[in-house]
Amino acid sequence: MTSAGHVQNETGQPYVGLRAFRQQDRGLFFGREREAREIATLWQADRLTVLYGASGVGKTSLLHAGVLPFLGSDRVDILPVGRVAPDPALLVSTTPVRSVYVLSLLSSWSAAPPAELAELTVRDYLDQRPARVDRYDDPIPTLISIDQAEEMFTGAPYRESDLEEFVAQLADALQAHAGLRLLLSMRQEYLASIVPFERVLGQGSRSWFHLLPFRREAALDATRRPLEGTDRRFGENAAELLVDDLQTVTIHSEQGEKTVLRVSGVEPVQLQVVCSALWESLPPDVHEITVDHVRLHANVDRFLAGFCRRMLREVAERHGVPEGSIRSWLRRTFITEHGTRGTAYEGLHQTSGMPNALVRSLEDRHILKAEYRAGARWYELQHDRLIAAIRHTDPETFLQAARTALSRAQWTHARELTEDAVRTAEFDDLGVRAEAEAIFGDVAVGTGDPATAWRRYDAAAEMFAVLQRADGVGRVLAAKGRLSLNLGDYPTAVSALSAAVARVPGDMSAQTALAQALWHVGQPRSALIVLNGALAVGGDALLDALALRGVILADLDQPEAALRDLDLVRQHQQPATLAARALALALAGRFDAAEQEAADAIANAGSNGPVLLRAARIRVILGNAVAGADLAAQAIRADDPALPEHLREQARRLLPPPN
Known part of the structure; x- marks a missing residue:
């Protein structure tokens, strides 16, 4: 049954790991010689042979790498191992299909388009095949098999008529072809489902074989x-x-x-x-x-966890998708609510929302396996034992992926990943719950629900406080401060951000937000002190801090200092910084450049109060008080954003005196 010279498989080792053995692995397949010989004998002798056993006992491996090589192709006519899992797309197909099970089986045997196969019965297909004879011109048996035959019985009730038609066609083919033999391989918990069809399929010649674990x-x-x-x-x-x-x-x-x-x-x-x-x-x-x-090394659970972690990390790095996102997709797509394996078919570009290139990488690394059914590629987990390994993982993996999704404004995905983190964490893991509440708050901000965001942030802050995590409390307070800043509640923003900076003094983005809030409440010099301190330390919000300091310096009539900062952020200028630079140029006497940049800023200003006010000041500096007054009036009426009170007073001074 096996070759004398054993060869390693494509992974470079003599063991196949999680995947089932294939026929080309027969030189590595041992321990089942007796079972392979007995099943081969039963299959040739009886009309119906049922091979059954528990999940993971090796039924598929035995059939492919044990039984088929033992039989060979000179003594019997063997069709490819079939599958009958229904394709949901066939249920809404415009092509008439008498039984999706029939079409699925024929698709396992033939590469013809489903539209052609839909017109055939099982008997029609077999009738079209040339008869095979042995060297004495006697006909040889034709062997057909269905692996994972329990798939016939796992569909919804509305497929019962499909099943009855399928069984009738199999029985008709067995009756018409005296040498036809059928083998069904299935999980033992579905044995009761095959009993009602045993007599019609076996026609008085049937056998059962119970595959047990290795002795x-x-x-x-x-x-x-x-x-x-x-x-x-x-x-x-x-x-x-x-x-x-x-x-x-x-x-x-x-x-x-x-x-x-x-x-x-x-x-x-x-x-x-x-x-x-x-x-x-x-x-x-x-x-x-x-x-x-x-x-040291022979530990199933540890290996499975490490195996999944290594493979998912490789795929994540190759395709630029966070590991947690891939793990979450696997959970949602291939693990059912009952804790069993689910399936998904490969679309033109994606499989259940994941790029096909990434899914193929998971297949290459034996996380997923694919099969052709009814003309389409279908994926499922390589083995049931991967379910626990994928389900149970470090919650931080999901949280990190959720933060990445937040940075990309993928709000729904961020929420789903965070929910996965909470589900995989221990019930009393307050740290994970606190991080999750903070992310839920960020999602609420992104989806325009400030009330929910505030509630989530408060819950996160309380949990971090219980844990004595000053950094966590500081991050949440900073988030509340930014939310208040966006809502125009500047005094609350100053309070929250001041508390945040006290707890996380190295958070440059929080310091920049605090400076912005101070500027809005009319404390620009205090804002400069905060920014100077932040820029002295450095951080990931460097450009934002430089831009804001340049804007404030321009408003305080310090053009040289303002231009030093604003020149450093010219490639990242928004209308506000562009208008501030134009004002600094005008204050420095560079009128032509100021006028051009002011025009560019106004063109994109919309109803931005500070931009319009800076443009008004430039007009006055250039000697056009009337145009300056008109722009100042527009600045006072602007609301996106509105002028802070200290700048509103500055704008009023540019208006002509009342009559």
């Missing part, structure tokens, strides 16, 4: 023998220790009591996981795997 000797074969084609081997008692560990189950009760059980079987998927982890963790110069290597 000890088979597990040792599956552990040791894949290394025969490598320069490594297991040392004394090392493989035995690995299998012993897999046969040992530790149970922790709610009262903290520990019970250690010894089980008779070894789950094949767990064996592949730990062997793969062990192989990957060994230094290159290790040729004998010792018991110490097994004790």
Whole structure:
């Protein structure tokens, strides 16, 4: 059944890890020789063979890498392994489809367009195939199989008629083709669903095969023998220790009591996981795997968590998407509310909102697997054991991704990521809840809901205070101050931002916001003191601080100092800074340049009070008091933003005296 010269798979190692074995992996597939031989015999002899077992026991691997290679293609006519998961797109298709299960099965066998296959029955398709005979001109059996056949019974009730039509077509084909044999591979919990159809499909010739976990000797074969084609081997008692560990189950009760059980079987998927982890963790110069290597590296849960973390980090770095965003998408797309695997089909450019290039990278790294069904690529998690690894992660991963989403104004995504962080955190993890409330507040600000934002910020500040996290309290107070600033409540903004800066003195953005609030309440010189201190320390809001200081210096008639700052931010100028620079140029006597820049600022000013006032002052400096008065009047009426009171008084002085 296996080749004499074993070869490593495409990952460069002799174990396949989480994914199922494929037919080309037959040289690495051990421990199932007896089962493969018995199933092959039953499949050829009986009209219906049902292969069943628990999830993860290796049914798909056995079928592809054990049974099919054992049969070969000279003694039997074998069609590709089929799947019958319905494609939801077919349910709304304009092409008449008698059974989505039939079309799905035929799509597994043929690359023809669904529109062509929709016109065929199972019997029609088989009738079109040329008959195969052996060397004595006797017809050879035709073997068809359906993997994960439980998919026939997991649809909604409105697919019952599709199922009945599908079974009728299979029965018709089995009746018409004497040499046709059907194998159904399915999870054992769905066995009761196949019983009503057993008689019509088996037609008096049927068998069942229960696939169990590895027994000890088979597990040792599956552990040791894949290394025969490598320069490594297991040392004394090392493989035995690995299998012993897999046969040992530790149970922790709610009262903290520990019970250690010894089980008779070894789950094949767990064996592949730990062997793969062990192989990957060994230094290159290790040729004998010792018991110490097994004790250090053969841990399923730890490997799964580390495996997911490494693969997702690689994909995140390659595609520029936060790891938390990818993990959240996997949770929402491929894990159902019942904790089972879900599916998603690949669209033209995206799969459930994620770029196809990124999804293909996840497939390459064995996080997802893809299958063609009814002419479309469908994705699901590589294995059920990945569900827990994806669900349970460090909440900070989600929080960091949520902050990235905030920076990109992706409000809904930021909220979803934060909800994931809260769900994955321990119930009493106040730190995560505090960070989450702060992000929820930022989302509310972004979506135009200041009342909710204020409530969320208050909750976050209380939690940070309980934790004695001055930095957290400071960040939330800064956020409240910015919210007040945006709402035009400048005294509240000054109070909140002053408290924030006292707690987080190194936050340059908070200091810049405080200076802006002080300028709005008529304290420009206090604002300059704050900005001077912030710029002396430096930080990530350098350009904003320079621009604001330049604006205030221009308003205080200090043109040379203003121009030094404003010249440094010329590539990032807004109408406000452009008007301030124009005013500084006029005050410095550079009238032509001032007039041009003032015109540019006014063109984009809209109803910006400070911009209009600076333009008014420039007109007066240039000798046009009438134009200056007109612009000053517009500045007083402006509301986006309105003039602070100290500048409003300055504007009134430019108006002509009342008659």
